[in-house]
Amino acid sequence: MSDLYLLRHREIQGLNQLRTYTANGGFETWKKVVTTFKPEEVTQMVKDSGLRGRGGAGFPTGVKWSFLPNNIWPHYVVANADESEPGTFKDREILENNPYQFIEGLMIACYAVQAHDAYVYFRGEFSQIAHKFEERLQELTAKGLLGEKLFHTDYSLHIHPHLGAGAYICGEETALLESIEGRLGQPRLRPPFPAVVGLFDKPTVINNVETLTNLPIILGKGVQYFRSQGTEKSPGTKIFCLSGRVKNPGNYELPLGTTFRELIYDCGGGILNDAKIKAIMPAGASSSLIPATDAALDTPMDYESVPALGAQLGSASVIILDETVNISDLVESTVHFFKHESCGKCTPCREGTYWMARIIERINHGKGSKEDIELLKTVAGQMQNKCFCALGEFSISAVQSGLQHFRADFEARVER
């Protein structure tokens, strides 16, 4: 087991109180950054650290920041706290238990791109967290850590919480921006990218909660320290959300590159009732299914190795399926999710998820035929690469990989 950085609160009691956080070195990095660093030095350090976005895409964070043009102002930073991917529950733990490290990270990101206003988009179901967050911001302002002319410099910063109201799609960064602006949470056409035309049409950085929570470590303890964990291309630690048919589900902070086997058996205690493991979904409901072969179990969980198995690491929401799970049932569940959450903007997703739901229901409820299995495959194939945003593409991952690797589960449902 590695040291804990993101889940430090498990070792330090009361870390969600400002006095405990500051007693443990909290906001010293923030002060150091504002008083002694040039903004471009911060960006360079984050680039050198190799930190990659923890929300799903794994894009290098420092590179993302460097896309902001310096001739258009103001710049905005938006923290994505719209954690909604089925199987993901890491940001909630950070926000409840280690919130100041997240806020300090957000502040550092703002300084790097010289934003004076930042927004935190909380999913509506996190309303208690958002209310508490407002109190924390007042506390920080009172202590002179947030607000006007910080540490007697010219730099000022204000953070505004913004509460969503139940829409998975708002985790998609352009839909999130639409939602803040008071419109339907539907994705925007790209380009232009948010780095150039983002919130209120201004250059904007959007980072996930966990990504930002890494920044006080990188800026405080240095690039080498950060890179001492994880792999060359996927440095640092990551919170793996382990759920499904395991004995000890939960969040586990581990170096990137830890194998599935270590997560499932060493951390998770193995499969419920010691049943046989069947498949792994490494990125929540959006994930392709990986058959749990020995080779798959020994694969390192990082941004390069998981794609080699035909899936993505995504937000590392690792859902475990055992032999008691019929993949046809599982696919019904993921398809229903995407049908419910489809924003309706583009036809392939709006119609495709609807059709897939109808077909899989028919198959699972004894009204299907072998032709329906083929039809399901065809509909999924017709959606592929034709949806407006990633949500539509995600909706077919479990369908296609399920049919590819576990077709017998579907066929068993249509044989009479």
Next chain:
Amino acid sequence: MSALKRSHENEVEKLLANYPPDRKRAAVMPLLHMAQQDGGYITEADLKEIAEICEISPTEVASILGYYTMFHDKPEGRIRLMVCTDVACRLRGAREYLAALCNELGVAPGGTTRDGMVTIEEVKCIAACDHAPVFQSQIGDEIEYHENQNPDRTLDWLKLMVSSMKSVEVKHE
């Protein structure tokens, strides 16, 4: 002065100050939350007032209300039970748990008990997959997590809440 501005005199102005002056529309969701917090649901009058504040049409406000699942335009049970049955929860018995709860309460998912006290809702992932079965309760503006549930545990909690809410009413009568 209209209802929202009366009940949240300074808050509306403070809210608007979070956004650029020419982007009042951005306050539409926070204002809908504010209205719902007061009455449990959003009325026609709320829509009109929010439209005025944000300088958009009531129809545009209504489209936002309709799009997001957590906004409600009619009164429902005073206690809202939101049970997650998504992939990870389903793998740990959430569907059976929901069915048992509905059976005990005598309502289907989405329904409200006859006394108007409890609405039970099947919801999408609420980021608590490691402690399934799980539900969120909403009473007024207060949303709380209830993890590691079984039907008996939930029903015991529910009985306690319903009786305490009813006894408060008796005292007030």
